[in-house]
Amino acid sequence: MTAVSLKEILPDALEKGYAIPGFVVLGWEDAISFVEASEELNLPIIIQAGPACRQHTPIPVLGKMFRELADKAKTKIVCHLDHATSEKECETAVNEGFTSVMFDGSALNLNENINQTLSVCNLIKKHDVSVEAELGFVGYNNNSKSSLTNPDEAKIFVEQTKIDALAVSIGNVHLQKSQQNNINLDLLKEIEQKTSCPLVLHGSSGISYDSRRHLALNTSICKFNIGTELRQEFGKNLRLILEKKKNEFDRIKILTELIQPLKEAAKKIILNLQNN
Numbered sequence: 001m002t003a004v005s006l007k008e009i010l011p012d013a014l015e016k017g018y019a020i021p022g023f024v025v026l027g028w029e030d031a032i033s034f035v036e037a038s039e040e041l042n043l044p045i046i047i048q049a050g051p052a053c054r055q056h057t058p059i060p061v062l063g064k065m066f067r068e069l070a071d072k073a074k075t076k077i078v079c080h081l082d083h084a085t086s087e088k089e090c091e092t093a094v095n096e097g098f099t100s101v102m103f104d105g106s107a108l109n110l111n112e113n114i115n116q117t118l119s120v121c122n123l124i125k126k127h128d129v130s131v132e133a134e135l136g137f138v139g140y141n142n143n144s145k146s147s148l149t150n151p152d153e154a155k156i157f158v159e160q161t162k163i164d165a166l167a168v169s170i171g172n173v174h175l176q177k178s179q180q181n182n183i184n185l186d187l188l189k190e191i192e193q194k195t196s197c198p199l200v201l202h203g204s205s206g207i208s209y210d211s212r213r214h215l216a217l218n219t220s221i222c223k224f225n226i227g228t229e230l231r232q233e234f235g236k237n238l239r240l241i242l243e244k245k246k247n248e249f250d251r252i253k254i255l256t257e258l259i260q261p262l263k264e265a266a267k268k269i270i271l272n273l274q275n276n
């Protein structure tokens with residue numbers, strides 16, 4: 001199946017009351033684990049490359065890698081660029097095969113965020129790709145503080161940009177190493193009353209499985225970004241493998257063993273967001 005955009009999976013999730021994980025990819029082993037998890041469950045996923053990943057590996061390499069996996073998968077896979085802050089980065093990613101971009105204008109004021117998001121939409125509209133944007137600011141654990149999404153601004157923002165997905169700040173925080181459950185359900189309800197756009201929760205590693213499931217089944221949140229939780233799984237299993245194989249030095253033999261545990265972790269995350 002050819003890689004798809006968010007437009008092909010999020011409206012169905014919104015309508016039927018389930019959600020899809022946006023798995024943060026850092027390299028080949030995690031990417032293939034997530035795609036195999038999707039195929040084994042016959043359910044769609046989003047694989048996404050964030051700023052840390054792009055700093056480590058060039059976008060053209062990531063684009064080819066994502067498309068190699070997505071185009072050959074039996075399931076719908078979105079190849080998504082996460083947290084791009086320039087039009088140029090979005091354009092390069094789309095030219096290199098990404099089927100979806102997130103333009104992150106959360107540091108800008110409302111008008112500037114609208115203008116720059118619109119420029120990105122116009123720049124890439126000839127390609128069949130989707131655009132996610134952020135309104136309010138989702139903070140980072142122990143670093144920068146969040147600024148919550150204003151529901152009235154959300155309405156204006158979606159009406160003017162016609163984006164495919166809106167990342168909201170409703171108590172979620174990036175890079176959480178434990179589950180906090182601090183989602184502001186009243187604010188979420190207010191946002192849902194103002195816009196019918198599929199919503200995205202960044203920082204979902206900090207939200208419990210039960211809470212994620214409740215939000216997936218009962219609210220407009222259709223995409224849950226998960227990174228830290230899977231990096232912890234990677235680190236934990238890597239230590240176990242190195243402990244078990246003290247004399248092993250071949251990276252392929254070491255890293256291949258990570259695929260199975262990562263795949264199982266990904267399957268658990270995907271299934272938890274399904275409504276059956």
Ligand SMILES: [Zn+2]
Nearest residue numbers: 174202203225
């Ligand atoms: Zn994020």
